[in-house]
Amino acid sequence: MIYSFWIFDRHCNCIFEREWTLANSNNTNAMGNGTINSKQNDEVGKLLYGMIFSLNSVTQKLSSSLSENQINNNIRSISTGKFRIHTMQTATGLWFILVTDFKQQNYSQVLQYIYSHIYVKYVVHNLLSPYDFALNPKEQRGQGIKRINNRHFINSLEAFLQPMLT
Amino acid sequence: MGIEAILIINKSGGLIYHRSFTSPQVDPSNPTITSTTKHTLNSNDLLILASTLHSVFAISSQITPKALQLSQSNINYTIPYHPYVGVANPQTTPKNNMPTKYGSFKGDDYFKEPFHNWNKSGLKQLSTDQFTMYIYQTMTGLKFVAISSSVLPSGTGSGENNNNAGANTVNINGSQYNMGSQIADNLLRKVYCVYSDYVMKDPFYSLEMPIKSDLFDDRVKSLIDHLL
Numbered sequence: 001m002i003y004s005f006w007i008f009d010r011h012c013n014c015i016f017e018r019e020w021t022l023a024n025s026n027n028t029n030a031m032g033n034g035t036i037n038s039k040q041n042d043e044v045g046k047l048l049y050g051m052i053f054s055l056n057s058v059t060q061k062l063s064s065s066l067s068e069n070q071i072n073n074n075i076r077s078i079s080t081g082k083f084r085i086h087t088m089q090t091a092t093g094l095w096f097i098l099v100t101d102f103k104q105q106n107y108s109q110v111l112q113y114i115y116s117h118i119y120v121k122y123v124v125h126n127l128l129s130p131y132d133f134a135l136n137p138k139e140q141r142g143q144g145i146k147r148i149n150n151r152h153f154i155n156s157l158e159a160f161l162q163p164m165l166t
Numbered sequence: 167m168g169i170e171a172i173l174i175i176n177k178s179g180g181l182i183y184h185r186s187f188t189s190p191q192v193d194p195s196n197p198t199i200t201s202t203t204k205h206t207l208n209s210n211d212l213l214i215l216a217s218t219l220h221s222v223f224a225i226s227s228q229i230t231p232k233a234l235q236l237s238q239s240n241i242n243y244t245i246p247y248h249p250y251v252g253v254a255n256p257q258t259t260p261k262n263n264m265p266t267k268y269g270s271f272k273g274d275d276y277f278k279e280p281f282h283n284w285n286k287s288g289l290k291q292l293s294t295d296q297f298t299m300y301i302y303q304t305m306t307g308l309k310f311v312a313i314s315s316s317v318l319p320s321g322t323g324s325g326e327n328n329n330n331a332g333a334n335t336v337n338i339n340g341s342q343y344n345m346g347s348q349i350a351d352n353l354l355r356k357v358y359c360v361y362s363d364y365v366m367k368d369p370f371y372s373l374e375m376p377i378k379s380d381l382f383d384d385r386v387k388s389l390i391d392h393l394l
Contacts, residue, residue, distance in 0.1 A: 003231030021232045044229050051225045058218050059294045061211055062313070072295060079291035079347070080226045081283065082234055082241060099231055102344070 002164050003083060003099040004034075005157070006045060007119070007148065010093030012053065014045035015133040016148040018157070020165055036154060037147045048097065052078070052087055076108065090115060110164070118160060122153035168315040169390050170297065172357065173212075176374045177307030179220030181213050183377040187390055219289065219301065219311065227287035243283040250275055251352040252389035276359045283351065291347055293317065300350035302358070310354040310361075316346065353393060360385040 007016040019041060020034040035041065056075050063073030078085040079102070088096045088111035096111045096119075123129050135144030148154075174183035249255070256274050285303035292299040298317060302310045364382040365371055371379070 001233075003233050019232060021236060047225050048229050051222050051229070054218050055222060055292060058215050059292070059297075062215070063294070063296050073297075075292065075294050077291075077293045078226075078289065079293075080289055081243065081286040082230055099229075105344075 001101045001103065001166060002161055003101070005099075005114075005161065006048065006095075006097040008045075008049050008095040008097070009133050009145075011134050011145070012049055013134065013145040014042070014049065014147075015145060016153075017041050017045055018154075037149070048085070048099075049095070052085070052095065052097070077105070086111060088112065088115065094119075110161075114157065114160065118153060118156050122150055122156065123148060126150065169312050169353075169393060170315050171311075171313040172386060172390070173216065173311040173313075174357075174361070174377065175216045175220055175309040175311065178374065179217045180374065181216035182375065183382075184212055185383070185386065187387075219309065223288035223303075223309075226289055230287060243286060244280050245283050245348055245351045247278060247280050248349055248352045249278075250392075251349055252356050252393045254392050276356045281355060291350075298346070300347060300354065302351050302354035304358055308358075308361075310357050312350055312354055314346075314350065353389065356389055357386060360389065 002020060004017070004019040006014060006018075009015045016037065018034065018036050019038065052075060055078065059073050059075060074089050075087050077087070084100050084102055084105075086098045086100065086107040088108060090096070094115075096115055098107050098111060100107065124131075129148075129150060130146060133146045133148070135146065168187075170188050171184065171186040173181060173185075176182045253275050284305045285301065288303055289301055291301070294317070296315075296317060298314045300312045300314065302312075304310075360382060361377075364379055364385060365377050368379060371377070
């Protein structure tokens, strides 16, 4: 079961958020359950990103001591007693984050697919979409950000993740 | 599953024990916090690691998904018992190789029943490209951390795979993945047993302070050595 999906940009801002709340309900409307880019989830997004960011900086330090080859040592998943967080970082500094239950362990292919087939297709290749979601170029502390509100992106993401919701 | 390091974090987030097992020969004269065999991490970095893990515990309960908060689904927190994790199995090893039993450890295994996991909303496992970190939290807030060199089986697929193929491969790995977590919990609970015997019963140990006990070191070492 998938609980939520997040995209954070390189300014540490949440640029897309989708949370499913009632995955089991027989809602015919594809957008029916859950929220997209909800204001209520702002704080949760900050906590989630802060947790991943601080853990990632710690593991980067550990990696250089545990092995000689200095390859990237990014976080792939974080488990708590209740749920599991899967992460993927792209070369451009975007974080793709999926919060799920314990049934599946490896969502890296799913995240990779979302990035390469949905994000790149509908957001990167879209001429009308900004290439950077911050409102001003010196953006640092979340003064102004845009969210991904692209209808095609949302629809195809929904269609792709729908089978995994239950 | 090779254990690379064991850390113990006290309830206020301070690192009270650290031991690395990466090098085969650990300096026996000084195997406590000060002994950094080939670690380039200095003690300051380790303290940062410990307090980061501690603070993430508080955060992770805040980010519980709404679906979980609403459904109140009863997750089973019982961890199954795996026999002879970190202890020589009497069926397969000759008697003379058995570890000497002292302290309150009388049987051939420390405990023989499934146990309850107190770590309900905190961090339990952290997987990166190079290692996996398992955390066992006790009822009193003490955290036992094991850093293992095993990593998740990587998704080698190019991302072209459709959903169903992904789900099939994942199901097979899923049991194995949970197994690793269960074995780590079993092992860390034994470290906790050893801790209660050799640290808590030490009259010269002051609470919340770094552990400097040779007996405890020996027992932890033998647990790691007997780990399959």
